[in-house]
Amino acid sequence: MFGYFTYGYCLWIFLSWLPSYLVEYRHFTLIKMGYFASMPLFAGVIGDTVGGWATDYLLIKTGKTNFSRRIVAIVGMLGCVAFIVPAAMTRNPYTAVYCLTGSLFFLECTIEPSWAAPMDVGGDYSRTVSGMMNMAGNIGGALSPTVFGILVQFGSWIAPFIVAAGLLVFGAIVWAFWLDPEASVLVKDTVIGRPGVFVKENKAA
Numbered sequence: 001m002f003g004y005f006t007y008g009y010c011l012w013i014f015l016s017w018l019p020s021y022l023v024e025y026r027h028f029t030l031i032k033m034g035y036f037a038s039m040p041l042f043a044g045v046i047g048d049t050v051g052g053w054a055t056d057y058l059l060i061k062t063g064k065t066n067f068s069r070r071i072v073a074i075v076g077m078l079g080c081v082a083f084i085v086p087a088a089m090t091r092n093p094y095t096a097v098y099c100l101t102g103s104l105f106f107l108e109c110t111i112e113p114s115w116a117a118p119m120d121v122g123g124d125y126s127r128t129v130s131g132m133m134n135m136a137g138n139i140g141g142a143l144s145p146t147v148f149g150i151l152v153q154f155g156s157w158i159a160p161f162i163v164a165a166g167l168l169v170f171g172a173i174v175w176a177f178w179l180d181p182e183a184s185v186l187v188k189d190t191v192i193g194r195p196g197v198f199v200k201e202n203k204a205a
Contacts, residue, residue, distance in 0.1 A: 001136035006171030008137030012144035026093035040104035047108030069113040077172040079106030088161035120181040
């Protein structure tokens with residue numbers, strides 16, 4: 001939930017504020033804004049595909065659920081940070097667009113391990129776990145446009161992206177040290193054989 005909150009927060013920067021940012025701060029015309037605002041979204045589509053492929057490929061090659069989920073999510077989040085900070089700091093509007101394109105590509109790479117993890121840990125209750133995770137993401141998405149607007153009004157256009165970068169670093173830490181895709185959320189269940197396969201403990205034993 002914490003990890004997906006950071007994803008939802010950052011995603012909604014692109015979905016809600018990107019056109020205004022390009023017109024008001026980067027001074028693109030409306031026609032150019034329409035073109036350049038679509039570039040990060042196209043990159044995000046590619047990132048979705050790459051993230052899913054990489055997660056499955058690593059799982060097949062290593063047999064390690066933890067590694068395959070965590071490495072893709074962490075690289076995705078930190079990759080987004082590596083692009084979103086220069087996007088905010090650069091004075092060149094075209095460089096900003098290209099960096100934002102790279103940042104959404106990496107951000108979208110995280111969505112596949114994020115949705116695989118609830119199935120890994122939830123077993124028969126993966127729908128409940130997925131719903132809770134998605135709720136947290138939507139809370140982040142609901143807060144993002146408001147916080148962005150407040151920071152712009154009372155701070156600068158740079159501050160919202162730095163805040164987003166900080167949240168993504170926190171999200172990467174959650175994936176690295178807290179979220180364990182191989183651990184069941186059910187206290188009395190034990191993972192056996194492969195991810196998502198659970199067996200009830202024999203109470204009589």
